[in-house]
Amino acid sequence: VLHHVENLPRINGSNSESGPYVIILGPSRELAEQNKMSLMNKNGDVTAVRIVGGVQLDFQALDIQKGCDIIIGTPGRVK
Numbered sequence: 001v002l003h004h005v006e007n008l009p010r011i012n013g014s015n016s017e018s019g020p021y022v023i024i025l026g027p028s029r030e031l032a033e034q035n036k037m038s039l040m041n042k043n044g045d046v047t048a049v050r051i052v053g054g055v056q057l058d059f060q061a062l063d064i065q066k067g068c069d070i071i072i073g074t075p076g077r078v079k
Contacts, residue, residue: 002039005046005069012047016067020049024072029054036072046070051077 001022011019026032029052036050049063051073064071071078 001070002042002046008069010045010047010067011069012067013065014067016065020064020068020071022070023078024070025075025078026072027074029074032072032074039070039072048072053077 001024005021008021009015009018011021024032024035026035032050032052036048039046039048047068048070049060049068049072051060051064051071053074053076057077060077
């Protein structure tokens with residue numbers, strides 16, 4: 001997935017309606033954070049946003065509106 005996303009145009013504020021390219025679901029907040037850190041360590045150009053419970057929804061929605069290539073989250077919050 002990361003290799004595929006690396007070859008696509010970056011999603012940012014000017015084209016945020018085009019993304020995200022990928023949504024990754026994990027069963028817990030901790031696993032979602034580990035997945036995000038793993039992606040960021042492998043490629044700093046790809047933007048990922050973590051969407052999980054226990055964090056204010058407004059801040060997470062703002063991060064998505066700014067633009068992201070990948071959303072990593074828990075099923076309840078992503079839904």
